[in-house]
Amino acid sequence: MRNNFIYYPVLFCIFIVMLNFNSVTVAILSAGKSTRMQAKKSKLLFKLHGKPVVCHVTDACRNAGIKDIILIVGHNADEIKRATGNKFKYALQDPPLGTGHAVMCARDQLLKDYEGSVVILTGDAPFITPQVIQQLIQHHEENKAAATLLTTVFENPPPYGRVIRNRQGKVLRIVEDKDASESERAIKEVTTSHYCFDARQVLPLLDKISNHNAKQEYYLTDIVAILAKHKKKIVTLPVENPLLLVGINTRTDLQEAKKIK
Numbered sequence: 001m002r003n004n005f006i007y008y009p010v011l012f013c014i015f016i017v018m019l020n021f022n023s024v025t026v027a028i029l030s031a032g033k034s035t036r037m038q039a040k041k042s043k044l045l046f047k048l049h050g051k052p053v054v055c056h057v058t059d060a061c062r063n064a065g066i067k068d069i070i071l072i073v074g075h076n077a078d079e080i081k082r083a084t085g086n087k088f089k090y091a092l093q094d095p096p097l098g099t100g101h102a103v104m105c106a107r108d109q110l111l112k113d114y115e116g117s118v119v120i121l122t123g124d125a126p127f128i129t130p131q132v133i134q135q136l137i138q139h140h141e142e143n144k145a146a147a148t149l150l151t152t153v154f155e156n157p158p159p160y161g162r163v164i165r166n167r168q169g170k171v172l173r174i175v176e177d178k179d180a181s182e183s184e185r186a187i188k189e190v191t192t193s194h195y196c197f198d199a200r201q202v203l204p205l206l207d208k209i210s211n212h213n214a215k216q217e218y219y220l221t222d223i224v225a226i227l228a229k230h231k232k233k234i235v236t237l238p239v240e241n242p243l244l245l246v247g248i249n250t251r252t253d254l255q256e257a258k259k260i261k
Helices: 002-022 053-063 077-084 099-110 130-142 199-208 222-229 251-257
Strands: 025-029 068-073 089-092 117-122 147-153 161-165 171-175 189-198 234-238
Touching: 025 053, 025 099, 053 068, 053 077, 053 117, 053 130, 068 077, 068 099, 077 089, 089 099, 099 199, 117 130, 117 199, 130 147, 130 189, 130 234, 147 222, 171 222, 171 234, 189 199, 199 222, 222 234
Parallel strands: 025 068, 025 117, 068 089, 147 234
Antiparallel strands: 117 189, 147 189, 161 171, 161 189
16 A cells, blocks of 8 residues: 555656656757768668667657657758658758758747747757656756756767856857867867757747858857857756767768667
8 A cells, every 4th residue: 555655656747747748849950961971861861770860869759758849851851751751840941051040940930939848959869868858858947947958078079069168167158169269179068959948038039140150050059159148047967978969970970870789
């Protein structure tokens, strides 16, 4: 009898968590041209452990209890839809003008009146787990943040955005590898374009992102500096195992990923 008093509250807590996750929208960045793969098809469609890379990400979302999933697609829209079984919502980004522009497209097409939490994931990071996604959402909502970033530390960082903090540890901005100075590239803490946003606070500010950078693209990472300037709350969630967040951009990356079980 005593076990029942323990068992039912646990079930109730699980139900509440899943209910909250059901009210979250995930937008997956899936529109890139995949030029570094040197292939006509999208890097998201290459097979990894028996299924397309992007399907590992959508499966992780569904296994986390999230039902509202948007794939932001571009020239590869038809291929992505065939690979995923046309099971999700789709926002079109054409032409692809950067990750910030991608989220603007999702906002304008599908999230105009949305007021909940929006998780942003990349379609080329297949090792993201349901548990990490759940932790990201919980950390974001517990902290009542405008934006929550997944970060990780690499001993030798790949070309990812570096996390710039002040002396108190507060996040000030993210600088992309191509725009970073030598001292900024020496920073080992990176962000991997996995976010949770408060839609009401973040989506209206996307239009303040500019393309004054080395690639002349609208970087989603720039929203961090904009939020800091507007005194919005930014928190980070460190992920101990960087392999959970790495993206597949080249054929070498794909071959290395195939070695990971």
